[in-house]
Amino acid sequence: MEPLHPNNTPIGFIGLGVMGASMARNLLKAGYCLNLYTRTKQKAMSLLSEGANWQGSPALVASNSNIIITMVGYPNDVEEVYFGENGILNHIRPYSYLIDMTTSSPLLAQKIENKAKEKNSFSLDAPVSGGDIGAKEGKLAIMVGGTKEVFETVLPIFKVIGTNIVYQGLAGAGQHTKMCNQIALASNMIGVCEALVYAEEAGLEPTTVLQSIETGAAGSWALSKLAPRIINGDFEPGFYVKHFIKDMDIALDQIKTMDFEAKGLLLSSSFYKELARLGRGNDGTQTLYKIINDRDRLSDL
Incomplete structure (x- = not known):
């Protein structure tokens, strides 16, 4: 697998809360093309004015992005965003990279990975710690579960939003x-x-x-x-x-x-x-x- 670089990697980002908005902004500043979706479009307006692209659903994010990052609220939100009718896993391109950075269930992380494999794609669970300050400064701790090779491929993206980035083991280990x-x-x-x-x-x-x-x-x-x-x-x-x-x-x-x-x-x-x-x-x-x-x-x- 080749490392992902800004000039060839459209990134989808779903969830623009206290931490997610700052994480997305740091990726935008690093030169990545950013496709955004959040349930309340108003939360995306400042990022859209800075050059990000709006997508009207998780499905559109998935179909227009090579890598999709999710940072939503609860496990049921993760379930809906990934497995719903307009969810990511029903609309991803082959060989997509899915990164759930929500703090969620280890079992759900394993479920996402299994379904991603069926779609010839890859997934990581990568919850973060560091709060709003860490997110703004790009200094989050990132705890990653999944396949080591996939982790190494997306590491350049993790380095934009975090500083303490540790591979923990197979799917669910990050959670x-x-x-x-x-x-x-x-x-x-x-x-x-x-x-x-x-x-x-x-x-x-x-x-x-x-x-x-x-x-x-x-x-x-x-x-x-x-x-x-x-x-x-x-x-x-x-x-x-x-x-x-x-x-x-x-x-x-x-x-x-x-x-x-x-x-x-x-x-x-x-x-x-x-x-x-x-x-x-x-x-x-x-x-x-x-x-x-x-x-x-x-x-x-």
């Missing part, structure tokens, strides 16, 4: 790796929020505390990137509460087939589902602080 990421983040978010509450209760200045602890043993992406947002009262989404709940549910479903109990994940999931019940599903994941900080005033959230 399993993302579950590891989300499990680690789930408990970490509780620790970050509790640390900030403790600092406040102790009469410390949280920003000054952060200067000391973010580079030590407690250091993490969440502490460095999300704690400052919490301190500044910024609860806008770099990653939605509702999507984090979806990810934790996928992980918990997988864990049912394994011989262990993820108590930290279960606790974090219960907190975030409480936020969703209070109408905060479209807030950023750092909104967890509001529950950790004052559980007696949840009605004020």
Whole structure:
């Protein structure tokens, strides 16, 4: 397989949310011809003004692109985009490359690969981590499952949108790796929020505390990137509460087939589902602080 280059690779991109729009923009800036589809065309307007092409359905994206990247919300969205009547797999060209970058089910990734093979095409599951900032800066972590040769072929495209790009194994391995990421983040978010509450209760200045602890043993992406947002009262989404709940549910479903109990994940999931019940599903994941900080005033959230 020859590596894919901007001058011969029309890329289809489906899904222009908080992260997807920035990922698509970085590909456009790198010189790739971009065919876009998202359910709400208005979300695509700025990219269309920058030179991207609008396609009216996933079917049109598939029929006009050599490689199709999807970055949608939920596994049922992935199912519809790939397997629906106007879905990708019913309209792809032979020898197309399909890359699902949604955080989704490992079993669904395997299902997509099997169907792609029937169509003489290739697929990868390649979920990402890094939030809105990583997407804008082209510095996402990309966890890839599928055939190694296919991974190496599309690596130039991954390098446009990410910096930590790791091949994890066969189909589904990228999604399993993302579950590891989300499990680690789930408990970490509780620790970050509790640390900030403790600092406040102790009469410390949280920003000054952060200067000391973010580079030590407690250091993490969440502490460095999300704690400052919490301190500044910024609860806008770099990653939605509702999507984090979806990810934790996928992980918990997988864990049912394994011989262990993820108590930290279960606790974090219960907190975030409480936020969703209070109408905060479209807030950023750092909104967890509001529950950790004052559980007696949840009605004020």
